[in-house]
Amino acid sequence: MARWQPDARGRLEAAALELFGERGFDQTTVTDIAARAGLDKRTFYRLFGDKREALFSGSGHLEEILVKAVTETDADPFEAVITAFRRVAQVIFADRLELIRVRHSIIEASPELQERELRKIGSLTAAVAATLRAKGLHETTATLAAESGITVFRVAYARWVAPGSDASLADLIAETATELRTIVSAWGRGG
Template sequence: MGRWQGGAGERLKEAALGLFASKGYDGTTVAEIAAAAGLTERTFFRHFSDKKEVLFVDQAEFERTFLDALPERSDDPMWLISAVLDTAAGLFPEERREWSRARQRVIDANVALRERELLKLSALAVALTGALTGRGIDPISAALAAESGVTVFRTAFTVWVTPDEERGFAEIQQTVLSRLQTLLD
């Protein structure tokens, strides 16, 4: 097992996803993931705190992408959120779709992982609310805009990973946002 081989984190993610798909999340051990990646358990734990983090490891980067995309000036909270969503769509290029579909199947099959996914999105809404209030948006408008933005993102992602969907993430997300705006008119 190569201690210094490059790409260990990605190899572990790919091995874990394959094992989760074939054996189930609960039926897969860290030792099996490491072995399938040609690495040691010790290497696994250098990259991930536990096996669920293989699916959620990029949480800080994910949240930072949304927050960094928030424009500095505007008093329109939904315009700000729309700008954030446009930037965040870049997290989901076409080449990531199959991995995202496989990841979502694993999450959908496990209650604890679904809860973790919802916590991730809830934390994002809280962070966006704080960022909006920090830019002078009143707390209620900030919370409504942030929660709406997360709902648009989550709905777009759900559509994007459906088996027969071919549209790009940005297009889907814009359609979902337009639908929300139509509902509010």
């Protein structure tokens, strides 16, 4: 039984991911998840609206760390967002590659879950842009830095969860940001 976090929420999330990976999302019930975590259904429903929520409940925590990191830095906006994502990579993702690969493959298999993931990414982007605006940045600058940072994160994340990858997510984020800089630098300079 997975006990990678001592709390009920973490145990239920890990149990859900294990079962989704073993049996498929549709074939897993809330009762199964609670039993695997050594808890009851009532505890599950106290913490999650439905079994889908067990796949997405980490995103509030991610947003919190990201917004805090963007708020606290004095760096330029894009650097601020990239540095914040690298912190998130270390705090939330680093030790969980196998569970996150399971989560990724479950979401990839379901258009409904993909759409939910896209909505979560949309609200994450909006939160980062709002944080940059609150620091006094112009609307356009804030949106471009937030959107580009999210693009870098998504590309790095896709490379990280791909089979056979062995670089750290934080390193892939830095590498992808550098590649974006190279690509975008070519604009308007002839070529």
